[in-house]
Amino acid sequence: MIAHVHHENINYLKASKGLKNWLVTVDHKRIGMMYLASILCFFIAGGTFAGLFRFELWSPLKEFLTPDQYNQFFTLHGVIMVFLVVVPGIPAALGNFILPIQIGAKDLAFPKLNLTSLYLYWIGAAIALYSIVAGHADQGWTMYAPYSLSRNPAVLWMMIAAFILGFSSILTGLNFIVTMHNMRAPGMTWYRMPLFLWAMYATGIMQIFATPVLAITLLLLLMENFFGIGIFDPALGGDPLLMQHFFWFYSHPAVYIIVVPGFGIASEVIACFSKKDIFGYRFVAYSSVAIAIIGFVVWGHHMFVAGQSELADSIFSFLTFFTAVPSAIKVFNWTATLYKGSIELRTPMLYALQFLFNFTIGGLTGIILAILSVDIHLHDTYFVVSHFHYVAMGSTMIAFIAGIHYWWPKMTGKMYNETVGQIAAILVFIGFNVTFFVQLIMGSQGSPRRYYHYMDQFQIHHQISTIGFVILASGLFLALGNLIASFFNKSVAPANPWGAKTLEWQTDSPPPLYNFKETPVVTHGPYAFETEKA
């Protein structure tokens, strides 16, 4: 019995040893760590392909890739980054690890289902890579018909991969929602939940409701492929626009599945390093939910030049503008949180502030794309590429990196070198903005995306962008090296190195197997910091 008690209190990394014990674990922390490692590997792979085609674009002529190779590489970059990195990213890696601890639970509601979702992710990833490599897929991550249909069987395998990854996503979302409804510690009311959890809740809703549409699309594709029923393929009398509707009905909410978890991390980090309650907690919480709901009815804004009716275009434009409002609320609330705080510019905070900078640009460049007349000009140019990267990379991935640095001491029990972390954060900020800001100008000047060959006038833009990529990549590798180096650091991280108030910091670093030695009782909100006496 004594041994058993001891076993429960030992930290989760030491609770059992060996690869096998990791592969069959149902511990949410280990599953989260395995997700994190997998996602970071794919992030490096996706980034490598981006680097290769950025160097190819150094001049409008051939550098070292043929047009077909260039097309395959941007497809590899897009598919890997979207389906294997940013969509699962924050929820699967950090959400898995942090969510149960933040509500004071021992694990998620369905630990075995959680492990199943990890295996589905691995299977889906393997099939996606197979389809890309064996099928020479070059249809872009958007897979528009009928071009994509001519790339059989690559597109079918890719849809099957997206289908399996979709189930991984649905199971994670379901698990999170059930856990938050049923397993909160005594005293953890909804409005005492950290904002990261509100973001996870909103993401869960979108994962559950949007992802099944991918499955429907696959089913229709299979029927078209095997029974010759014309659904998407114009050669069979199908409608290629229908496929775009289905694709964006999933993929637009997916953009919010990508960015809403980033909002959650930004809220945690900004509150913690300002030592202040988040300004307007309820507005920030509700705005995540509002974005999740509005996100379902705006998919048509991807199709303003695609041949929709003018009425549909106008309605989708009108609805799209409403997504601007909750996004604006959040930006103002985060800014106001800084007011009269006690701000400490540690590595996670540097990333959170650059998140705020990038997301403001990402949001503002999104609004202009909703203005119908202007979108006609900007559609399918580098302006859209840049806008999307300001959101997916500049906001989501930066928030993800902020979260990794913020929770690293908790997850690993190790502290990284703070100075190196800060230098890396500054390099990433400069590199990212040099890479992508110039693409806004190139796009509004009329340079189309997915172009191997381009007009001479855009060479300078491409070269600046490529130089930015080099700075960005060196910052990211420095950050990664710094994190890995922390494993060789002998000292153990304290339980609460940042002086944060949320529950995960009230247990050991790394946490014991069942997270808490005793079930915590919550008596205050997540950001109840003390203030100076006036």
Add this chain to the structure above:
Amino acid sequence: MDNSKTFWLPEKASTFVDTVDPAFNLYLWISIFFFGLIIILITVFTVKYLRRRPDQLATAQITHNLTLELSWTIIPLIIVMGLFFLGMKGFLHMRVAPAGYMQVNVKAQKWSWGFEYPSGAINDTLVVPVNTPVKLAMTSRDVLHSFFIPAFRTKADVIPNRYHALWFQATRTGVFPVQCTQYCGTNHSYMLTAVKVMEPEAYEEWLANASDPGKGKTPAQFGEVLYQKRGCNACHSVDGSKAVGPSWKGLFGRQENTSAGSVMVDEAYIRESMLQPAAKVVTGFQPVMPTFQGVLSDREVVAIIEYIKTLK
């Protein structure tokens, strides 16, 4: 009026410039204002409230302020509603061609554009008169394409089995680039053409000549014209260099290995390759050529064959 490009937007050459550019510029200033506001506030707060000693706490625990929060909900809402109406008004103007327009049919295929005039003229660049509304009825022979004229601020996807329309009115003469903006495979980024805007008299003269392109020419000369106008040049070189398809130089009379065995390149084989391109594909090339059945007349097929014969 200054028609040259600005820092953000390309050169100006259509009436849509008056719709798109003011909306873009208005929004640019709104963005600069809000972006500047946020960045200044973040910078000021970060500097002013930076932790100076390790145990320093926040000076006040401000949790919310309803007036402030409602104001930054309602003000953005009013601004975006204004932007919506501004955008929709311009958009409806851009989508509905005025009465009395001149129509040109556009056929897109991997990786070339074809423009067909009511008079029967066919060309690989779009030639239009200045200050006249022009409507394009566009369709694709294979996959999705998109027709984009940056200087005119307009674009529309080109879809197989369907006509998608686009109209514009050019405001000055000149040559303006056209690009395909919907990804369509290997040579997507080479699927370029141009709009040539002419004075009405020059346009009429061009149209009269273009309506009978074979007039006064030998079949081989006519074939050379068709090589450009029908977009053959997008995939076939005439100087022996390898492109998407085999070069035409020295092609006639050669023995080729194809997907259906060895073939002697003669009149019959070239004709078959134009009308049923997938039947005998030369080894080392992809079967990507669209059929020209129903596109090329018999006279044009003969002219192209004669032209290939001259390329020794």
